[in-house]
Structure formats: C-alpha cells, structure tokens
Amino acid sequence: MKTQTRVVVIGGGIAGCSTLYHLTQEGMTDVVLVERNELTSGTTWHSAAQVTNFGMNQTMVGLKTHSINLYKDLAADFEYPVNYNHGDGGIRLANTEEQMEGYRHFASMARGMDVEFEVIDAAECARRHPLISTDNLIGGLWDGNDGDIDPAQLCQALARRARKAGAEVYRNTPVTGLTQHKDDSWTVHTEHGDIDCETVVNACGYRVNEVGAMMGVHHPVMSMEHQYFVTEDIPAIAEAGHRMPLLRCPISDYYCRQDKNGLLVGFYEQDCKTWGMDGIDPHFVNALCPDDLDRVTDVLEGAFARMPALT
Ligand SMILES: Cc1cc2nc3c(=O)[nH]c(=O)nc-3n(C[C@H](O)[C@H](O)[C@H](O)COP(=O)(O)OP(=O)(O)OC[C@H]3O[C@@H](n4cnc5c(N)ncnc54)[C@H](O)[C@@H]3O)c2cc1C
Incomplete structure (x- = not known):
C-alpha cells in the first residue's frame, strides 16, 4: 500500500469509483481508493440503477448525457463488458395538462443541448408500453436514452479503468x-497503515458522517429507506418481443422497469x-x-391501476 499520494478517495460505491x-x-x-469491505458493498449493489437523461436543468441534463455516453462506452468494452440496457426508452407519465406543459418546456430546453425528448399522447404511451392502461392518462415524456445498468459491474469497470491509468484500489481497508x-494536507489512518495526501474525498454513502466525524465536520445529509x-x-413481457420501456409516474410516485421477464417496481415515498440516525x-x-409494504400501500394502488398485469 502507498504511504503517500495526491488524493485518497474513501468509499468504493458508485460515487467513489466514478470520482x-x-x-x-x-x-x-x-x-x-480505500474501501472498508469489497467494492459496492454499501448502497450501490442494490440500486435499481436506472439511468435517465432527464434533469431539472441544463447542468443535470449535461451530467446525465456524459454518464450515458460513458456507460455506452463501458458496455461496449469487450475486455470487461457491463450489462447496460439502453435504447428501450422510458416514459414519464402525465395525467394533468400542467405536467404536459412542463414536459414541452423541458423538451425544448433539452433540444437546445442536442438531447431529444418527445412529448407523446396517451395512445402512443400505450403503444410503446403495452402493459399500461390509458385510464386517466393524458400522455408522457419519452426519453429514448432511458435505461438501467448493472451497478456492481459498473463500479468494477470504472475501478478497472482507473487502475489501468495508474490509480490503486485497496479493498478490506x-x-x-x-x-x-x-x-x-492529510494523513488517512487505515487498519493497514497510514497514507499522506493533499486531498481526501469522502464518498462513504450512508457512512458519510462516520468519516465526517473523523474530520470534525457534520454533513447535512441523512439516509432514507427506499x-x-x-x-x-x-x-x-416475454411475448412482447422487445424490452418494456421504463415508467416513472410523478403523480403516484413509483417507477417501474423490466427485470428479466418480470417487473421491478419502486416507490418514492412521501x-x-x-x-x-442513531448510528x-x-x-x-x-x-x-x-420490508415495510404498509408504508407504500397508497402508491402501490396507483401502480396497480396503471399496470393491471401487476395484480
Ligand atoms: C433500492 C434502491 C434503488 C435505487 N435506485 C436508483 C436508481 O434507479 N437510479 C439511481 O441513480 N440511483 C438509485 N439509487 C440510489 C443509488 O443507489 C445511491 O445513491 C448510490 O448507490 C450511492 O452510492 P455511494 O457511492 O454514494 O454510496 P455506497 O454505495 O453506500 O458506497 C459507500 C462506500 O463507502 C464505504 N465506506 C464507508 N465507510 C468507510 C470507511 N470508514 N472506510 C472505507 N470505506 C468506507 C462503504 O463500504 C461503501 O462501499 C437507489 C438506491 C436504492 C437503495
């Protein structure tokens, strides 16, 4: 293990590996990079790992475009290919005219960055996603770049490329x-020795404040169950002959993507x-x-109504 370096990244989830x-x-x-266990043993391994191009402003759209292009490149790397489902698109649903107007505004903003989104009506949503009902649906925003990636493979691929460029990764440290x-400057103390460096990056996910405390700071973030x-x-799904596009419903607060020949449905709990919080x-x-499905019963009902195949 090195005893001196320029930057020590602490944490081997997606944030640390990408940094x-x-x-x-x-x-x-x-x-x-110094990781207390194996790479992706925090939150990242369990991520639904959906990768959208949608963002609330041009900075976010630009960042996401960068990620999508990088992930396509990693997926095509024959030495270490990453499973990345993209090109099947995704629909952000709308059941009010205000949402549709917001989507038109967003699509116009994204077009200014050469990123194409399409505002489609309810019938077109159902044509592209044969499992949805059009009851109480006005339309949606189509993101042709939407997809999902294997989060553990992604971290390994980023770490692998970083190592090839000269970086070192210390696991179980x-x-x-x-x-x-x-x-x-800093000295990073680990169970396997000390490393002197100019800069420390705290990428410790839900343990961010354990490492923050070692620096004498409290980061104003908290972890939420999901x-x-x-x-x-x-x-x-098997009969459709194509992968189902992703779905996101900002009204009923759920998302849904294909997982093998079934669906993965997640909830944005209000x-x-x-x-x-207590350690x-x-x-x-x-x-x-x-699990605590009682917390998401109301959201579940919205998802069931939109996709009768779930019931
Ligand atoms: C169910 C679920 C679904 C999700 N779906 C999506 C999605 O569809 N799209 C999306 O973009 N995001 C999604 N997310 C969010 C995303 O997964 C997280 O934001 C992301 O994985 C966090 O990565 P991270 O690197 O910050 O943290 P982590 O993955 O937790 O990594 C932190 C690392 O730091 C290490 N560490 C901690 N303390 C120390 C220490 N003292 N010394 C050394 N190492 C240490 C840990 O072992 C860990 O490996 C989802 C999350 C969940 C839970």
Whole structure:
C-alpha cells in the first residue's frame, strides 16, 4: 500500500469509483481508493440503477448525457463488458395538462443541448408500453436514452479503468481516522497503515458522517429507506418481443422497469423514513432493511391501476 499520494478517495460505491476514474481522466493518476469491505458493498449493489437523461436543468441534463455516453462506452468494452440496457426508452407519465406543459418546456430546453425528448399522447404511451392502461392518462415524456445498468459491474469497470491509468484500489481497508496538518494536507489512518495526501474525498454513502466525524465536520445529509419489489415472470413481457420501456409516474410516485421477464417496481415515498440516525451497525454490509409494504400501500394502488398485469 502507498504511504503517500495526491488524493485518497474513501468509499468504493458508485460515487467513489466514478470520482477515482474521473480524476485519472483529468490526468491525476497518483490517486488511491480505500474501501472498508469489497467494492459496492454499501448502497450501490442494490440500486435499481436506472439511468435517465432527464434533469431539472441544463447542468443535470449535461451530467446525465456524459454518464450515458460513458456507460455506452463501458458496455461496449469487450475486455470487461457491463450489462447496460439502453435504447428501450422510458416514459414519464402525465395525467394533468400542467405536467404536459412542463414536459414541452423541458423538451425544448433539452433540444437546445442536442438531447431529444418527445412529448407523446396517451395512445402512443400505450403503444410503446403495452402493459399500461390509458385510464386517466393524458400522455408522457419519452426519453429514448432511458435505461438501467448493472451497478456492481459498473463500479468494477470504472475501478478497472482507473487502475489501468495508474490509480490503486485497496479493498478490506477501513479508514479509522483522519489527521489534518497545518499546510492543509492529510494523513488517512487505515487498519493497514497510514497514507499522506493533499486531498481526501469522502464518498462513504450512508457512512458519510462516520468519516465526517473523523474530520470534525457534520454533513447535512441523512439516509432514507427506499423499497422496490420484483415480480415473477409476466407472460405478456416475454411475448412482447422487445424490452418494456421504463415508467416513472410523478403523480403516484413509483417507477417501474423490466427485470428479466418480470417487473421491478419502486416507490418514492412521501411519508419517508430516515435510517441510521442513531448510528449504524458496523456489520451492516451488503445488507438490506426489512420490508415495510404498509408504508407504500397508497402508491402501490396507483401502480396497480396503471399496470393491471401487476395484480
Ligand atoms: C433500492 C434502491 C434503488 C435505487 N435506485 C436508483 C436508481 O434507479 N437510479 C439511481 O441513480 N440511483 C438509485 N439509487 C440510489 C443509488 O443507489 C445511491 O445513491 C448510490 O448507490 C450511492 O452510492 P455511494 O457511492 O454514494 O454510496 P455506497 O454505495 O453506500 O458506497 C459507500 C462506500 O463507502 C464505504 N465506506 C464507508 N465507510 C468507510 C470507511 N470508514 N472506510 C472505507 N470505506 C468506507 C462503504 O463500504 C461503501 O462501499 C437507489 C438506491 C436504492 C437503495
């Protein structure tokens, strides 16, 4: 393990692996990533990992376009291909005229960045996604670049490219303390020794404040529980002859994508629940929170009404 480097990235989820990769792309190759367990053993491995081009402003659309282009490139890398379903598109549903107007405004803004979105009516939504009912549906926003990626493979692919460029990755190496020096440089203390560096990146996901505390700062963020379920095979999907586009419903607050020949349905809970506020079990690794479907019953009803195949 190095004892001196320019940047130490702490955390090997998508944030840390992507940071490490992008540092090497900027020419900073004397950089390391330190992970307490294996790569993607925090939140990332369990992500629904949907990759949309949609964003509320041009900066977000630009960032997402960058990610999509990078992921396409990684997926096509024959040495380490990543499973990336893209090109089947996605629909953001609307059941009010105000939403449709918002989508038209958004599509026009994105067009200014050479990113194409299409505003489509309810019949066209159902033609592109044969499982949905058009009851109380006005239309939607079509994102031809929508898709989903294998999040664990993605992290490995980014780390692999960073390593090829000169970065080093130390797994099973928990960071136990941080010391800042008078010249603003740092010593990162790990279970396997110390590393001196100019800059520390805290990419510790739900443990961000454990590492923040080592720096004497509290980051104003909190973790929320998030649930999705996966169905058994649905015959209509296998028979369709194409992958189902993603669905996002901002009114009923759910998303839905194809998973094998079934569906994965996740919920944006309004009455959401914080997690880990009183400390996190050090053994919570590659782990899940218990189900609590009662919290999402109302949202479930909206999803069932839109996709009768779920009932
Ligand atoms: C069910 C679910 C569905 C989701 N769906 C989507 C989606 O469709 N699209 C989307 O964009 N996002 C989605 N997300 C969100 C996304 O998965 C997370 O935002 C993302 O994975 C967070 O990545 P991260 O790198 O910040 O954190 P993590 O993946 O948690 O990584 C942090 C890493 O830091 C390490 N670490 C912690 N403490 C230390 C220490 N002291 N020393 C060394 N290492 C340490 C951990 O072991 C861990 O590997 C979803 C999340 C969930 C839970």
